[in-house]
Amino acid sequence: MPPTRWAVLGPGAISGDFAVGLRASQHGVLHAVGSSSAERAAAFAHAHGADAAGTYDEILARDDVDAVYVGTVHTTHADLAIRALEAGKAVLCEKPASPTIADVERMLEAAARMRRPFLEAFKTRFGPFAQTLRDLAARGELGALARFEGARGSAATTRTGRLFDPELAGGAILDIGCYPLALAIDLAAAAGEPIDAPEYRRFEAEPVGGVDGTASAELAFGRVTAMIATSVVQDLPRVVTVRFAEAEVVLPNAWGNRTESASRLIVRRDGRERVIEVPTVQPMAAEADAVSLALAEGRLEVPQMPWSHTRAAARVLTDWRAAALAR
Template structure:
């Protein structure tokens, strides 16, 4: 099978993780790197073995690239998405796709017009554990869902840079809180709830000295169930997620996995007290999301089932409600 040719846009840390992941991909290989400054692209390509370098425009103008991965700061995502789609490339874009619902909707509309895949890169959604979780919830394995609890947070080593900069849409909610919120949206979708009815009902948070949210919590009404999520970039939070149903609950020690390994374990606890340990193989999750993008391209689909556009749009809407409640 001929490997699809990937271009990486952005020469930062997350792009480096994607470049390290691509050799584990079944369907694609790194071909090109684009950056605002060609010198940065050259350094990145030397480190990861990409034969082609250039500015963003130069890379997107090439006809020997099948797909692009966008690993730039949040505020540049949508512009690059539009450019890549207009150039005929499939797109895997780091989360969040847009910094607000309007940006997100416009990007999706552009992908629909182009007839090309656009995938939001929530890496935990790809691989055997994510598939098992969807199957369990879609099949009613927990009974009616009544509660979800999830958190993700860390203590940043420095309170400078894009994470703490309002000009680059920094802050805990968009950078980290999107993970637990996206999981809640997934749970709602996989249990047949109307995503348009989801709403943030209560928020709490702290705005730091640089003007971005540094910690936050939210309660989300799922229609007959509630979800409570937390995030932070100034202190560590548990990575535990609990999904509670009337017949059983699921405890996942680390649903997010890592940038090198997907989640492998969870515990199903039934109301009669019996426990079942769930174990699945791990994969390189960033390679898995890359393959999902290329699979969609080759099958003529614009969406990946792991993170459909309806969920991406709902995540953007709820993120805006959460951020707006703190501002």
């Protein structure tokens, strides 16, 4: 298959990580960079070896771009992704796809209408670690999946910028609370539980400057209870516990990082402990390659993060954040 020619939209920090990760890709190359500032785009292109740079409109008008990575702030995702899809490009959109379920539905409608792949960039969905967890939930060898307990939180060094700007949909829920939520959805779906109509049991939040600084949620996907916490003002334990009827699986670090996926699972059963070590992947390269394969095979969705999971996450994030901001 010919290499996928990627354009980055939004030359920020996470886009830089994507450009570096793309070097490990099997099927893609960085070809172009778009920005609201042509000068910033040119500087990013020079730093990462892209052949072309320009404004968003200039890059989306090019016929030598196959796919785009949207790495801008949350509130601009929907507009850029829809413009890219309508320009005939596949889209890898940084998580969360958008702050509201309504905008996510618009994005998916555009992808379906234009027959172009769309993937929400949850890098934690890719590689042997994620697949091992799905297999444990699906096979039932540990009994029925019963409970998920996970958190992701870190104290920001300053309380300024995007994370603390209400106009840019700042706050913990959208920025990092989406990670444990997406993992709970993945495991519940693998276990055969419904994910499209969760039962909301509790939403809590502590606002900081108009955004959710710390938040927690208890909800249920069918028979699976999910306990989730997140924060941008305090560090939270990275350990995730997945409880089954006959055992529990402890993930010392479920999230990995932007260069390497997680690799270690601990299964505790009948007073014994079994450690599972799996190979890692470059997660940003893996998600890019998943889009390339979808393009080559004529698919609109990627199995590791199907649209039903994007919808499910967007629905909970929308409602959780509305409850948090109503306080």
